[in-house]
Amino acid sequence: MSEGKQKVKPFLMFEGRAEEAMNFYTSLFDQSEIVSIERYGPEGPGPEGSVVKATFSIHGQQIMCSDSPVKHAFTFTPSISLFVTCDTVEEINRVFETLSQDGKVYMGLATYPFSERFGWVGDRFGVTWQLSLEK
Known part of the structure; x- marks a missing residue:
């Protein structure tokens, strides 16, 4: 499935662990892969090398993720899965x-x-x- 065809994608926001999570998920599920990764450079605003935006797929379903350079008072909740x-x-x-x-x-x-x-x-x-x- 090309990135342009899937109109709605889940988006997971992490605080510094996006690449670790994405690598974990793609190693775990069959038919999964990392599609793209864009990283912060030395100019920021996130730590250099952390994930600005990435896309991975599980069974053909694309999921996006990022590392937020801003610390939030919230995280993931079981009310969405x-x-x-x-x-x-x-x-x-x-x-x-x-x-x-x-x-x-x-x-x-x-x-x-x-x-x-x-x-x-x-x-x-x-x-x-x-x-x-x-x-």
Whole structure:
């Protein structure tokens, strides 16, 4: 999917950990890649080398992220999450287990009336993920 075709993209704002998170996510999910990275130079306003704007994809869905040079009194909240449909039991198990390390489990990986296998987890960066197995 080319960047121009997807009109709505989730945008994740970090405070210095955007590249670390993006590398973590693209190493974890199947069919994922870093599409582009634009970094701050010595002129700022963010620390040199931190992320002005980056795009990565998971299963063809593009997600943007950045490092805010401004410290905020807020962070991610579980009231919005990224919903990912996994292709195999192995993928959902691996992704759920890895995302939950140093994170928080909101709904354990199990069978629910709406999904054969589903889990909801907040990762170590505070981003929340709903994972469901493809039927």
